[in-house]
Amino acid sequence: MSASTDGNLGPSHKLVEAGVALLIGAAGVVVIVGSIRAGIGWGAEGPRAGFFPFYIGLFIVLASVINLISALRARHHHLFAEWSQLGHVMSVLIPSALFVGAMPFIGLYVSSALFIGWFMRRLGKYRWLTVFAVAIGAPVVTYLVFERWFLVPLPKGPLEDLLGL
Amino acid sequence: MEELTNLFHGFAVALMPFNILVMVIGIVLGVIIGVLPGLGGANGVAILLPLTFSMPPTSAIIMLSCIYWGALFGGAITSILFNIPGEPWSVATTFDGYPMAQQGKAGEALTAAFTSSFVGALFAIIMITLVAPLVARFALEFGPPEKFAVYFLAFCSFIGLSKEPAFKTVAAMMLGFALAAVGLDSMTGQLRLTFGFTEMLNGFDFLIAVIGLFGIGEILLTMEDGLSFRGSKAKINLRVVLQTWKELPRYWMTSLRSSVIGCWMGITPAGATPASFMSYGIAKRVSKNGKNFGNGEIEGVIAPETAAHAAGTAALLPMLSLGVPGSPTAAVLLGGLLIWGLQPGPMLFVEQKEFVWGLIASMYLGNVVGLLIVLTCVPFFAAILRIPFSIVAPLILVLCAIGAYSVHNSTFDVMLMLVFGVIGYLLKKCNYPLAPLVLAIVLGDKAEEAFRQSLLASQGALGVFFSNGLVGTIMALGLIALFWSPINAGYARLRSAATGRPRPAGPDYE
Numbered sequence: 001m002s003a004s005t006d007g008n009l010g011p012s013h014k015l016v017e018a019g020v021a022l023l024i025g026a027a028g029v030v031v032i033v034g035s036i037r038a039g040i041g042w043g044a045e046g047p048r049a050g051f052f053p054f055y056i057g058l059f060i061v062l063a064s065v066i067n068l069i070s071a072l073r074a075r076h077h078h079l080f081a082e083w084s085q086l087g088h089v090m091s092v093l094i095p096s097a098l099f100v101g102a103m104p105f106i107g108l109y110v111s112s113a114l115f116i117g118w119f120m121r122r123l124g125k126y127r128w129l130t131v132f133a134v135a136i137g138a139p140v141v142t143y144l145v146f147e148r149w150f151l152v153p154l155p156k157g158p159l160e161d162l163l164g165l
Numbered sequence: 166m167e168e169l170t171n172l173f174h175g176f177a178v179a180l181m182p183f184n185i186l187v188m189v190i191g192i193v194l195g196v197i198i199g200v201l202p203g204l205g206g207a208n209g210v211a212i213l214l215p216l217t218f219s220m221p222p223t224s225a226i227i228m229l230s231c232i233y234w235g236a237l238f239g240g241a242i243t244s245i246l247f248n249i250p251g252e253p254w255s256v257a258t259t260f261d262g263y264p265m266a267q268q269g270k271a272g273e274a275l276t277a278a279f280t281s282s283f284v285g286a287l288f289a290i291i292m293i294t295l296v297a298p299l300v301a302r303f304a305l306e307f308g309p310p311e312k313f314a315v316y317f318l319a320f321c322s323f324i325g326l327s328k329e330p331a332f333k334t335v336a337a338m339m340l341g342f343a344l345a346a347v348g349l350d351s352m353t354g355q356l357r358l359t360f361g362f363t364e365m366l367n368g369f370d371f372l373i374a375v376i377g378l379f380g381i382g383e384i385l386l387t388m389e390d391g392l393s394f395r396g397s398k399a400k401i402n403l404r405v406v407l408q409t410w411k412e413l414p415r416y417w418m419t420s421l422r423s424s425v426i427g428c429w430m431g432i433t434p435a436g437a438t439p440a441s442f443m444s445y446g447i448a449k450r451v452s453k454n455g456k457n458f459g460n461g462e463i464e465g466v467i468a469p470e471t472a473a474h475a476a477g478t479a480a481l482l483p484m485l486s487l488g489v490p491g492s493p494t495a496a497v498l499l500g501g502l503l504i505w506g507l508q509p510g511p512m513l514f515v516e517q518k519e520f521v522w523g524l525i526a527s528m529y530l531g532n533v534v535g536l537l538i539v540l541t542c543v544p545f546f547a548a549i550l551r552i553p554f555s556i557v558a559p560l561i562l563v564l565c566a567i568g569a570y571s572v573h574n575s576t577f578d579v580m581l582m583l584v585f586g587v588i589g590y591l592l593k594k595c596n597y598p599l600a601p602l603v604l605a606i607v608l609g610d611k612a613e614e615a616f617r618q619s620l621l622a623s624q625g626a627l628g629v630f631f632s633n634g635l636v637g638t639i640m641a642l643g644l645i646a647l648f649w650s651p652i653n654a655g656y657a658r659l660r661s662a663a664t665g666r667p668r669p670a671g672p673d674y675e
Contacts, residue, residue, distance in 0.1 A: 017595045024336050031343045031358065038350070038357035046621030049350040049357045052613045056342045063336035070330070080594060085389040092388045093587070096381070096562055100583050103566070104576045112563040124555025138560055142567065150198075152571050 009083055014071060016080040021068035028060030091123065107157025109139040172294060175522030179530050184224050188527065191228040192535045195235015196542075200242050210236075210497045214504075222505040223520050227527040229501050230481075234286065234528075234535045237437075237477050241278035241470060246271060247561055249380040253371060254437035254473035256603055257445040259379060261458060261465025268461050272405035276540065280413055281420060281467045283536040285474035288424035289431065290528045293482045309622065310629050313615035314639035315430075316608055317630075319439045320601070321647035322446040329598045331650070337592065338601035344369040345609025352617055364577045371606040373569045373578050374585050378599050380565045381586025384558055386593060406540060409463075416467050419448050423468045427475025432483060437476040438607050442600065444472030450649070478528065485509055485521065 035050030035057055042048065081089075099115040117135035120126045143165070146152040156165065178184065194213060210229050217225035240255035245262035258278060265274035324334050347358045348368030359365040413420075423444040430440035448468035449458040458465045484495040486509075502509050507517055514521050569582035589599060623629035631637040645652065 013595075016591070020591055020595045020597070021336075024340060027340060027343065031346075034358035034360060038355060042625065043353070045353050047617045047625075049353050049355040052616065053343060053346040053358060056339050056346065059339045060336060060343065063332045063339065066332045067330070067336055070332075081389060088388045088391055089385050089590070092558070092562075093385060096583060096586075099562070100566065100576075100579050103570075103579060108563075108567065108570070112559075112566070116559040116563065119559035120555055124553065126555070134556060134560075138563065142563070145197075146567065146571070153574065154567060154570060155576060 010079040010081050013078050013080045014074055017071040018068055021064045021071055025061050025064030028057045028064060031057030103155055107160055108154045110157055110159050113139050171518055171522040175526030178223060178523035179527040184227050187224050187228040188231045188531050188534050191231025192235040192538050195232040196239035199236040199239020214501055223523045226524050229498055231531045234531050237474050238282055238535050238539045245274045248383040250375055253607055254441045257441040257469035258466055261462050264461035273409045274466050276406045276409040277463050277466045278470045279536060279539045281470040282474040283532055284420050285424050285427050285471035286478045286532045289428050289475040289478035292428050294525060309615045309618035310636045313619055314636045316612040318639055318643040319443050321643040323601045325646040325649035329596055333597045334601050337597045338605045341602040341605025342609045345606045370572050372572050373582050374606050375603055376565045376568050377582040377585025378589035382589025382593055385590040416464055419464050419467050420471050423471035424475045427472035428479040431476035431479025437473040440476035441469035441473040442604050444468045
């Protein structure tokens, strides 16, 4: 779904806003269903577990319907974002998702070194020396601060096992 | 008079060279903890508790309380510089602090935040010194209906005073309540809204939501315009600090009001987070520059920071005088006291005078030392803004991931953080306010518990929320805040009809 203003293309704000209202409304329906399963009546212990969230779900659906109507009735036709802008967003979001997805397998230190290195080299166009310095330095500092100083264990992978960390 | 003598004796204890050294170390550690998302004051104090085992009890508690002050100061730094609240009570500081940093006023924002923190804490310490037993006795009268009424007032203030469309605020807030309800029901022990997913048994932690919504969401928004970082023009030096100090006395009323709100919320004990939100909301409504709140208004930094510190400090009052901690960090401090064989409560003031007054005196000194340390470091903190975004962005993302992971040591939480990041990006672009969502996640459990306990006591009759003067007044204030816009518009219409002059256009007419 595209819209055009000043020759630029991208999804229209109106449609994305309607979509977001629908998604929130759907979340409200899920909350209502879950609450009914947990019980929305009055038990021996007073209001049952689903009592409070049930009404919250109703409020979510009601507010979303109003937000959906007002989004569809809006007269403006501006863009949510240009495709090029969304491309920039995806250039961070996709590697971030890969970084997070890799974490349980190769650990936080290696995945963050790869992520920082990729980001700096590909998007920042830095020299390899600077890239290596930051990409390796940051996980080392992280290790010292969190694991050694504050005794907060972070996810590790095969490399840390090899190094005996 | 006896209290004053005891306090002077306390100063003599706190001013011992070893205790001063312990104060400085505590503040520095606390600032670091406050800056790192996911650690937090309570965790920081708990983690560093073993460091103090070899110290005398007074020095130990001075160090732990100074870590607490440091964490309170540190929370503002990442909020202002990167829009990532290091602590939940720093969320409201991001609303105006971050826009100020983007406009090149990071130094002003940080100076205002630190100074306001100091003022709020000082107010609360003076209050603790003077009225400790009296106020704590009053707080004991707070039952579930009164507690719910306070939460109700905070939530209604957000809906009624929000600059975003009311139903978007309602949708965002209710979404927060729903997220807070996921997991184990604290009253019945029953599982709800988990739909069979074991990862959801613990529910959604507000810190993961906050890190995603604010930290990741902001990076995604910033990336729309490529790698140009908007805060890079910040100029920081001593002149900026002094200029900001010259400007701050103009907002004395905001500081005073926020200090009172903070003390009240700290003792009751609603805590520093609702105190900061409520203080921000009221300042926005009362201020002449209210319309500019959210766009980089210095008053929008002063109000939440003053209230958060006043509340954080005031939370120690019931801990010391009654043995009832007013905040999670106060609870950890209480644990520390018990380790040294000190039983907090009224008898502590009688049996351990030196300890109690040494601690109170160290609160005064610790905050002065804290202010000096953080202000001296302002140029260092603000220099971070000059680092290119293509280096800062991945580092922030990694720090966010660490913060999210360290909450429950779960990689699922890191994935959840990323999902919240995308939600934050979409909601922000679609003009949904994020603050009510976070507030509801933070307070949803407590508000629901107070609500259900009240209904249980009244056998389902809603009249319990108007059953006495105190609860009725707070609820009525909440309803006024909720319907503030129509009340205001109706009043304006009546006034224009009475004077015969046409009413100025616009919803914000006052």
